[in-house]
Amino acid sequence: MREFHEVFELAHPGRPTPLIAELAEARQRILDEEVREVAAAALGGDLVEIAHELADVVYATYGTAISYGIDLDAVIAEIHKANMTKLGADGRPIERDGKVQKSELYRPPNVAGVIDRQSKTTPDA
Known part of the structure; x- marks a missing residue:
């Protein structure tokens, strides 16, 4: 693209x-x-x-x-990693009204860290 x-x-x-x-x-x-x-x-x-x-x-x-x-692929990978922490302590999803809910184990994505790393890389020539 x-x-x-x-x-x-x-x-x-x-x-x-x-x-x-x-x-x-x-x-x-x-x-x-x-x-x-x-x-x-x-x-x-x-x-x-x-x-x-x-x-x-x-x-x-x-x-x-x-x-x-x-680099949206890197941001999506970070979001996916965070979303996978939504599972409950029993390893099962918590779902309400057709939407997966956050569990007590949820860890938010560090999108700022991803953007910071991208900002420090050398652009492709």
């Missing part, structure tokens, strides 16, 4: 970088549009269309992360 940003000359800094307001707003509009398309596809129930629109959301999300210079 970085290739798309390079080829189309879109923002793709080599380390985490705030966006100017205009670009941040544009990226948010793209994300909002893609999420609305998932909702519409879900109402239609066509699995092919749902899959397509979900992929578009992921593509737009990764594109937004690339615009900010964020």
Whole structure:
């Protein structure tokens, strides 16, 4: 997906970088549009269309992360590690209203640490 940003000359800094307001707003509009398309596809129930629109959301999300210079895979790995600590002491999930809940063992993700490490790395040439 970085290739798309390079080829189309879109923002793709080599380390985490705030966006100017205009670009941040544009990226948010793209994300909002893609999420609305998932909702519409879900109402239609066509699995092919749902899959397509979900992929578009992921593509737009990764594109937004690339615009900010964020390695989203590293952030997702940190979130996943934290989410896995939601299991209860008995090793079983705690679920309420279709959502997994945090247990007393939950440890929040250290996203700030991930971004800090990315900020200190040398950008790709």
